[in-house]
Amino acid sequence: xxxxxxxxxxxxxxxxxxxxxxxxxxxxxxxxxxxxxxxxxxxxxxxxxxxxxxxxxxxxxxxxxxxxxxxxxxxxxxxxxxxxxxxxxxxxxxxxxxxxxxxxxxxxxxxxxxxxxxxxxxxxxxxxxxxxxxxxxxxxxxxxxxxxxxxxxxxxxxxxxxxxxxxxxxxxxxxxxxxxxxxxxxxxxxxxxxxxxxxxxxxxxxxxxxxxxxxxxxxxxxxxxxxxxxxxxxxxxxxxxx
Amino acid sequence: xxxxxxxxxxxxxxxxxxxxxxxxxxxxxxxxxxxxxxxxxxxxxxxxxxxxxxxxxxxxxxxxxxxxxxxxxxxxxxxxxxxxxxxxxxxxxxxxxxxxxxxxxxxxxxxxxxxxxxxxxxxxxxxxxxxxxxxxxxxxxxxxxxxxxxxxxxxxxxxxxxxxxxxxxxxxxxxxxxxxxxxxxxxxxxxxxxxxxxxxxxxxxxxxxxxxxxxxxxxxxxxxxxxxxxxxxxxxxxxxxxxxxxxxxxxxxxxxx
Ligand SMILES: Nc1ncnc2c1ncn2[C@@H]1O[C@H](COP(=O)(O)OP(=O)(O)OP(=O)(O)O)[C@@H](O)[C@H]1O
Ligand SMILES: [Mg+2]
Numbered sequence: 361x362x363x364x365x366x367x368x369x370x371x372x373x374x375x376x377x378x379x380x381x382x383x384x385x386x387x388x389x390x391x392x393x394x395x396x397x398x399x400x401x402x403x404x405x406x407x408x409x410x411x412x413x414x415x416x417x418x419x420x421x422x423x424x425x426x427x428x429x430x431x432x433x434x435x436x437x438x439x440x441x442x443x444x445x446x447x448x449x450x451x452x453x454x455x456x457x458x459x460x461x462x463x464x465x466x467x468x469x470x471x472x473x474x475x476x477x478x479x480x481x482x483x484x485x486x487x488x489x490x491x492x493x494x495x496x497x498x499x500x501x502x503x504x505x506x507x508x509x510x511x512x513x514x515x516x517x518x519x520x521x522x523x524x525x526x527x528x529x530x531x532x533x534x535x536x537x538x539x540x541x542x543x544x545x546x547x548x549x550x551x552x553x554x555x556x557x558x559x560x561x562x563x564x565x566x567x568x569x570x571x572x573x574x575x576x577x578x579x580x581x582x583x584x585x586x587x588x589x590x591x592x593x594x595x596x597x598x599x600x601x602x
Numbered sequence: 603x604x605x606x607x608x609x610x611x612x613x614x615x616x617x618x619x620x621x622x623x624x625x626x627x628x629x630x631x632x633x634x635x636x637x638x639x640x641x642x643x644x645x646x647x648x649x650x651x652x653x654x655x656x657x658x659x660x661x662x663x664x665x666x667x668x669x670x671x672x673x674x675x676x677x678x679x680x681x682x683x684x685x686x687x688x689x690x691x692x693x694x695x696x697x698x699x700x701x702x703x704x705x706x707x708x709x710x711x712x713x714x715x716x717x718x719x720x721x722x723x724x725x726x727x728x729x730x731x732x733x734x735x736x737x738x739x740x741x742x743x744x745x746x747x748x749x750x751x752x753x754x755x756x757x758x759x760x761x762x763x764x765x766x767x768x769x770x771x772x773x774x775x776x777x778x779x780x781x782x783x784x785x786x787x788x789x790x791x792x793x794x795x796x797x798x799x800x801x802x803x804x805x806x807x808x809x810x811x812x813x814x815x816x817x818x819x820x821x822x823x824x825x826x827x828x829x830x831x832x833x834x835x836x837x838x839x840x841x842x843x844x845x846x847x848x849x850x851x852x853x854x855x856x857x858x859x
Contacts, residue, residue: 410728430736437734448729450721462733510733 361386362518362550367406367416369399376402378574380416389544389551390579391561393596394571400554401445403571404522407552408440409433420518438466441516441549445523447503449495449510455482456491459509466514481509484543486535501532508536512543519549525557533557537564558597570596621816628746628815631739638744645748649710653756657705661693661760664701665767668692672768673776682776686783687790689768694795698760700847703806706753707839711814714745715835718818719828727819742819746811753807754800761799798854805850810839 362384369377376399384390394400405411406418409425417424425433449458459478463469469477482488485505495503504524511519524540525533537560544551555561561568562582569579570593578585578593585597631637672688718741721727730737765787772778817835821827 405728408732410731434731434734434736437732440732440734442729442732444725444729444732446725448725450726450729451724465733465735 361419361421362407362552363417363419364407365417365419367403367418368414369402369406369411370414371402375574377406377413380574380576382569382576382579384550384552386550387545387548389541389553389564389566390569391553391555391565391567392569392571393555393558393561395556395596398571399574400556400571401522404442404520404552404554407518407520408437408442438462438514439517441511441514441519443504443507443511443519443521443524445526447495447500447507449503449506451495453495454491455487455493455495455498455506458495458506459513462510462514477513478509481513482506484512485509485539501528501536504528504536505539508540508543512547512549515547516549519544519547519551521551521553523555523557524553525555525560533560534563537561540564572596620820621812624816624819625812627738628742628812631736631743632747636736636739636743637747638740641740641744642747642751645744646752649713649745649748650752650756652713653706653709653752654759656709657702657756657760658763660701660705661698661763662767664697665689665693665764665769666771667767668697668764669768669771670775673771683778683782683786685768685772685776685778686786689772690765690787690791691795693761693764693768694791694799696799696851698757698764699799699802699806700843702753702757702760702803703810703843704840706749706756706807707810707814707843708836710749710752711810711839712832712836714749714811714814715818715821715832716828718742718745718815719821719831722819722821723824723828737819742815746815749811749814750804750807753810754803757799757803792859794854794859798858801854802847802850805846806843809842809846813839813842 364383365381367377367380368375380403382390392400392403402411406413407420409428413426416426418426421439423436425436428436450461453461456478459481460474463474463477478491482491485508487502487505487509490498490502490506495506498506508521508524521540524536528536537557540551540553541564553561553565565582567579567581568585570577570585572592578588578590580588585593588594668689669685672685673682676682676684676688718727721741727737727741730740769783772783773780814835817831817838821831823830
């Protein structure tokens with residue numbers, strides 16, 4: 361379970377997050393929707409301790425991660441999977457090594473078992489015959505899927521995804537969205553996704569939150585949001601209505 | 603105006619503090635034994651290969667030039683037989699440590715900054731943290747340590763190659779007998795000559811490793827930033843080496859000989 365309370369953060373003189381509070385139940389998928397540059401990435405990075413808040417707490421599975429030291433944070437990150445907006449794969453390692461990296465670091469599996477596990481997750485994200493390729497040889501969509509494979513290879517209890525569909529064609533966007541839902545439900549991960557892909561977010565979210573001006577405008581189930589009267593929300597959700 | 607200067611100065615002091623904390627983190631990881639030897643070896647090979655050929659070529663050229671200039675100068679004083687000590691001591695005490703460091707920071711050092719900087723702008727350093735691994739341990743310490751181990755070794759290679767260059771000149775140009783030149787070289791070298799050069803090399807290698815890793819690890823500003831921070835790393839390395847060389851030389855001459 362993730363519980364965020366009164367989170368505020370100022371960056372470069374601008375209040376990016378302004379007193380944000382919300383909860384995500386264990387195994388639930390919460391998607392934040394919001395226009396570009398509104399602070400989605402900044403908020404998501406707070407959930408894994410890459411940013412330290414000015415005020416507020418972030419409690420993940422009972423631990424307030426804002427109170428942990430650097431080395432304590434590293435220890436609990438085994439339970440997290442984080443998909444970066446651009447994948448953030450190591451470009452000096454091939455796909456296999458990238459996905460195997462968390463296994464080598466945090467488990468005592470032997471080479472055969474690692475091979476098998478990497479195959480399994482690459483299969484889950486619908487990639488084959490790419491194990492020997494370098495990240496520079498992959499398309500943007502493939503990089504994201506490898507990034508997702510790396511994020512879930514340890515069986516993330518908490519899955520955080522930053523714009524998994526931005527820059528992808530509509531079909532790939534749909535596929536990767538479905539995939540994230542499928543994988544998250546399969547491993548029972550508590551999932552937070554940042555997105556401005558209204559259409560797919562409505563398809564896969566358990567709950568949606570709309571982010572604007574550093575605050576949450578509304579939060580609720582997809583069907584509730586469609587009947588919401590808030591003007592910004594209505595404007596933002598137009599594409600979903602058609 | 604004075605406000606701008608003050609702000610600039612404050613920024614410099616802040617960066618200096620950041621750099622010192624960075625070094626502290628690196629040393630802490632190293633001395634707590636969290637060293638990944640496979641990666642260190644890989645980096646040693648990689649950094650060494652990048653620089654070794656230019657270092658050999660320029661050391662040879664330096665040795666030849668020292669031999670030529672030395673034989674002309676010494677001939678005027680009728681002291682041609684001192685060419686061997688001149689070449690050997692210049693290389694050991696001064697030229698090899700300094701030149702090797704310059705070349706190394708321009709090639710391998712710039713490589714370190716550019717690599718770490720690119721990783722930083724592509725969020726690979728942050729990604730390392732999200733994977734529960736300390737990026738200092740995984741990405742910085744192997745590069746740092748490799749630099750500190752490889753550079754002094756290259757300095758020794760440079761000294762040998764340089765002396766060989768001087769030998770060639772002495773034999774073929776100044777017509778000195780080979781055996782005498784070699785004997786004179788060996789006799790003229792004292793412990794202090796060799797080891798003071800090595801001490802310098804070690805200091806310089808730490809400076810280059812520190813500056814280049816730090817600039818790379820804190821690169822910002824995208825692809826443009828990688829270029830800016832890399833040139834800055836090399837320029838700072840040069841300045842730091844020239845200045846610390848003056849200080850070190852004074853210390854060594856005062857307390858050692
Ligand atoms: N490290 C930083 N230093 C200063 N300002 C920052 C930093 N990171 C983000 N910001 C600012 O915070 C705001 C929110 O950025 P963020 O990256 O979270 O947006 P986003 O919602 O993820 O946008 P996008 O959809 O384009 O990815 C932006 O105005 C940005 O300029
Ligand atoms: Mg973003």
